[in-house]
Amino acid sequence: MMIMDRLYKDAIKKGPICVGLDTTLKFLPQYLLLKDWSDGEKITAFNKKVIDATEDLAAAYKVQIACYESLGLDGLKAYSETVKYARNKNIVVIGDVKRGDISSTGDQYAKGHFTGDFEVDIMTVNAYMGEDAVSPYYSYIKDNNKGIFILQRTSNPSAVDLQNLKVQDDFIYEIMGDKIEKWGSAFRGECGFSSIGAVVGLTRPDEFAAIQKRCPHTFFLVPGYGAQGGKGEDIANILKRTRCAVVNSSRGLITGHQKAGCEDEGFAEHIRNATLAMKEDILQWL
């Protein structure tokens, strides 16, 4: 079973929920902040509790490496321990690293994120440099059952600066989608989706629907739910046609305890509740 088959099936079984571990110190409950540990150790402890509390609800965890890189080596140790902990639960782990570099340098990123300390199942990739920034992952997709999500149409306001420019009749994000379909055509699994997926935000449901029709073999990682404004009904309308996506929420979930005013060891229960609410918000429309 290829990695996108696994993610596809888990998303049907558990719900299309990706829990985003964009963990920074400001999200930690007081009792953890007061521990005599390094910042990275506090964040690791937080993440492990969140994973324990949500493992039956999460089709995947997406770990945003920037939040860990910002703390230097101590932070990256927390990243390493977090992705290992989640993978040991047999849940798909997406390294949200948005790397993009070519040939021999791309090989190094592939090795760095598909083996060793930072090994994840799927990593996000930026393909501004073209296929040379994607092909270094092919051998890992083929031989090690790994996958990538390429940035296609992101959920941020200035995504339009480049992605919505028009080349003759097509938007850049459509051209990128065509390339993702083509690059992925050699890596399709039994579910019909390729191990080369795409990141498409939920902030413009009309665009997303058109993208999905145009790229029928592409599985999507969908940011933009919750804190960024995307609604459960919007993603459900896509998933009614085909179960082609997992939806990520980060801040919307991992601040669940703060919204409930909980700063003690019971914090993760509130994050579980936020995750459950997200799942129900999507599934009620399906």
Next chain:
Amino acid sequence: MMIMDRLYKDAIKKGPICVGLDTTLKFLPQYLLLKDWSDGEKITAFNKKVIDATEDLAAAYKVQIACYESLGLDGLKAYSETVKYARNKNIVVIGDVKRGDISSTGDQYAKGHFTGDFEVDIMTVNAYMGEDAVSPYYSYIKDNNKGIFILQRTSNPSAVDLQNLKVQDDFIYEIMGDKIEKWGSAFRGECGFSSIGAVVGLTRPDEFAAIQKRCPHTFFLVPGYGAQGGKGEDIANILKRTRCAVVNSSRGLITGHQKAGCEDEGFAEHIRNATLAMKEDILQWL
């Protein structure tokens, strides 16, 4: 003095040479490989010797983080020690990290690479996500005298997949260049160049000349010399008009000892010679 002023002046004084430390184990001389050290420690020792041997020739060092990430935490410790060592010599250090993420996530990358363990003077940035992936660096440019180089027209073959698509009369890389000029307009130093520079490869000298004319306040980090086919005469033709660039070579320099068949402690002298040869190859045309 802003960071691009410093790089501009150092490039005139020392020559427009950026020494690329894309160090992997295969470049290490035998005597280092035989040491009873971790891989990261061996790479750190190599880099320090290279820096010692080239510090009077290098206007900047570019350290390719992918080569260090591939070795996990041990590799990133080597990255940290390398950038610290070079910065302590008072030479501009460019973290070739090609990060690109938005708002709060971009803030984390900015913190990660402009403070702490991985602090560099300038980092490379991928702006596929638009200005949201660039604006997180503005405060560090303004308050901490940092700079960025945004990927504009890269030197790899498949760069054309996206960068050479045409939007009406303009190539994507020209549109990106216009944006870089605009984003950088608030951060121009006494030399006339902005602290927001661009990465433009040397593989198409005609394109580069046109880009430079169109973006007169943009300072360029130029890969593609040597191993990738760029010639000294090509870059000199640009620099004759204005000293708007530093030229990077990585493999072409740090394999100098291997080309000379040297595997002992004298290896760095050959890398120095390769760096001198590159400098002369460019300066002879100026």
